[in-house]
Amino acid sequence: MTDQIVKELIAEVEKWDGIQGRIADVADVLNSPSYKAIGGEQWKDDHAEQAIKWLPNASSLLILAMHHPTEKPELDWFDRGNTSGNRWLTKISKLLVEWLNNNHGIKAQALPYQVEKGGAYLKDAACLAGLGVIGRNNLLIHPKWGSNLRLRSVLIQNHLPPNAPLENFNPCYQCPMPCRKACPENAFVRGGYHRPSCMLQLESDRANQIEIGREDAEGSPYLVTAWCRRCEFACLYVGKAIRDST
Numbered sequence: 177m178t179d180q181i182v183k184e185l186i187a188e189v190e191k192w193d194g195i196q197g198r199i200a201d202v203a204d205v206l207n208s209p210s211y212k213a214i215g216g217e218q219w220k221d222d223h224a225e226q227a228i229k230w231l232p233n234a235s236s237l238l239i240l241a242m243h244h245p246t247e248k249p250e251l252d253w254f255d256r257g258n259t260s261g262n263r264w265l266t267k268i269s270k271l272l273v274e275w276l277n278n279n280h281g282i283k284a285q286a287l288p289y290q291v292e293k294g295g296a297y298l299k300d301a302a303c304l305a306g307l308g309v310i311g312r313n314n315l316l317i318h319p320k321w322g323s324n325l326r327l328r329s330v331l332i333q334n335h336l337p338p339n340a341p342l343e344n345f346n347p348c349y350q351c352p353m354p355c356r357k358a359c360p361e362n363a364f365v366r367g368g369y370h371r372p373s374c375m376l377q378l379e380s381d382r383a384n385q386i387e388i389g390r391e392d393a394e395g396s397p398y399l400v401t402a403w404c405r406r407c408e409f410a411c412l413y414v415g416k417a418i419r420d421s422t
């Protein structure tokens with residue numbers, strides 16, 4: 177019965193072009209490396225006031241991946257506090273909450289993107305759900321879309337059978353890692369990913385918005401923030417096949 181619900185849910189997700197969905201167990205997500213790295217329970221307590229309350233005892237997490245192809249940079253432009261890709265993913269996640277309730281009487285909750293507002297660590301969740309693996313660029317690499325994707329999630333009250341992590345998918349095997357050399361702030365020079373270095377570049381991006389060939393209501397050039405994506409774009413992996421099982 178729950179297998180059938182997952183099948184229908186994934187079909188509902190994937191009726192949108194360039195969107196893929198997979199399921200992870202909430203317990204596994206909360207036990208994943210990012211939660212451990214950030215300090216688990218203590219961290220949750222520190223952020224409790226700003227965060228939305230999760231559905232009590234919710235068991236499953238639906239992770240949504242949206243393809244952000246290189247030829248559509250506008251999906252990633254940060255404008256009026258958001259990106260158009262994220263606005264679209266948010267809309268889809270809310271429609272899926274309604275769909276689960278209307279079609280199966282299942283309670284669900286569209287989670288925010290920011291972890292401090294109650295969002296989940298999405299790359300870890302996506303790995304567990306079999307959407308890809310973490311590459312040397314510290315980004316999720318998807319079998320078909322490489323690193324060119326963005327994530328969001330929906331918390332689901334019922335326990336649904338989770339998808340399995342990908343096996344035998346090693347996109348970084350024997351790769352000369354141009355992703356690591358591409359970083360303008362050398363965030364990978366110490367071997368792993370160094371967040372403060374990366375932050376320097378993103379702060380510079382925020383301070384140096386770009387013109388996109390439009391004018392605002394006052395006739396001034398319309399400006400947006402184009403976040404650095406060099407570690408994403410330098411990735412050599414180009415996927416060929418996509419898993420069609422759910």
Ligand code: B12
Pocket residue numbers: 208209210213214252289290291295296297298299300301303304310313314315316317322323324325326327328369371374375378403404405407408
């Ligand atoms: C805060 C944040 C940032 C911060 C800090 C990033 C950081 N990694 O510390 C800043 C602003 C610097 C940033 C930068 C970027 N970000 Co950001 N960011 C986030 C956010 C909101 C939380 C990430 C976080 O704090 N992680 C916690 C830290 C500790 O984890 P971590 O460094 O990622 O490392 C962990 C994982 O790699 C994991 N891990 C490693 N191996 C394995 C293996 C398995 C099996 C598992 C389960 C886990 C796992 O363990 C590590 C910890 O030990 C997420 C959205 C979300 N809600 O998750 C987006 C997110 C990760 N960012 C994203 C992107 C695209 C970027 C940028 C390219 C900028 C941009 N253009 O948007 C850069 C890339 C930086 C990089 N190479 O990692 C995407 C990634 C998409 C993808 N393909 O993976 C996300 C998912 C947002 C989205 N809209 O989809 N980001």
